[in-house]
Amino acid sequence: xxxxxxxxxxxxxxxxxxxxxxxxxxxxxxxxxxxxxxxxxxxxxxxxxxxxxxxxxxxxxxxxxxxxxxxxxxxxxxxxxxxxxxxxxxxxxxxxxxxxxxxxxxxxxxxxxxxxxxxxxxxxxxxxxxxxxxxxxxxxxxxxxxxxxxxxxxxxxxxxxxxxxxxxxxxxxxxxxxxxxxxxxxxxxxxxxxxxxxxxxxxxxxxxxxxxxxxxxxxxxxxxxxxxxxxxxxxxxxxxx
Numbered sequence: 001x002x003x004x005x006x007x008x009x010x011x012x013x014x015x016x017x018x019x020x021x022x023x024x025x026x027x028x029x030x031x032x033x034x035x036x037x038x039x040x041x042x043x044x045x046x047x048x049x050x051x052x053x054x055x056x057x058x059x060x061x062x063x064x065x066x067x068x069x070x071x072x073x074x075x076x077x078x079x080x081x082x083x084x085x086x087x088x089x090x091x092x093x094x095x096x097x098x099x100x101x102x103x104x105x106x107x108x109x110x111x112x113x114x115x116x117x118x119x120x121x122x123x124x125x126x127x128x129x130x131x132x133x134x135x136x137x138x139x140x141x142x143x144x145x146x147x148x149x150x151x152x153x154x155x156x157x158x159x160x161x162x163x164x165x166x167x168x169x170x171x172x173x174x175x176x177x178x179x180x181x182x183x184x185x186x187x188x189x190x191x192x193x194x195x196x197x198x199x200x201x202x203x204x205x206x207x208x209x210x211x212x213x214x215x216x217x218x219x220x221x222x223x224x225x226x227x228x229x230x231x232x233x234x235x236x237x238x239x240x241x
Contacts, residue, residue, distance in 0.1 A: 051122045059092040059127065067134045074142035080205050082142075083156040084195035086135065087164030087187045093127045094168040094183040121232070128165075135161065148205070155213040156205065162220035164190035169227040 066088050073082040135157060143153050167190060168183040175182055198204050 048122050048126060051119065052126060055123050055127060059095060062092050063089060063131050063134065067138055071138050071141055074145045080198055081195045084160055084191045086157050086161035087190040089131045089135065089161055090164040090168050091184050091187045093124055093131065093165065094172055152210055155210065155217055159213060159217050159220060160190060160194045162217065162224055166220055166224040166227055169224060169231065173227060173231045
């Protein structure tokens with residue numbers, strides 16, 4: 001059976017409906033001046049701003065609640081364990097990577113005008129920027145509650161946050177699961193690990209280890225950027241194909 005025969009049989013089996021009101025549609029497009037006109041272009045800022053509404057409200061509420069809860073804990077409790085709460089902020093960011101896969105829309109969105117890669121990166125950037133900015137405000141607010149310097153409080157909060165973000169990004173890049181509980185579990189385990197660390201290493205928060213915390217901070221930041229870059233490169237092939 002040759003290709004022409006197959007095409008003919010496919011046309012017979014899968015007949016498309018006759019276009020109704022076609023002339024009326026084109027006349028309306030002509031009246032509005034939309035014929036032979038390229039789609040309007042969006043700037044990067046307009047594109048980012050447009051994605052804010054597509055991030056679930058519960059994700060924004062979760063981030064706001066966590067930031068307020070961390071502030072409350074630091075102001076009303078003593079100890080270093082509040083620093084271990086920051087990994088939970090990463091769960092909202094990582095949740096943006098799996099919505100299209102959960103609803104089986106990823107393949108279609110790869111070929112959309114704004115590709116799946118661009119949309120996911122934009123939403124992760126928006127949430128990451130908002131969470132980081134919020135965390136900076138929290139650090140300034142809770143600094144008087146600790147005997148540490150501002151730099152040390154910054155490191156103690158950011159290192160667990162970046163660690164969970166990096167581990168979660170690696171997981172999401174390698175495992176396209178529908179339920180998405182893997183990255184949430186990673187955030188929980190990261191939080192538990194940092195909360196339990198002082199029990200096994202009492203000197204963890206001593207001032208002389210600040211340089212090591214700073215080195216780990218830079219290492220986690222580099223690992224996270226590398227993971228996101230590999231994730232972007234991994235999505236380029238389906239975007240262009």
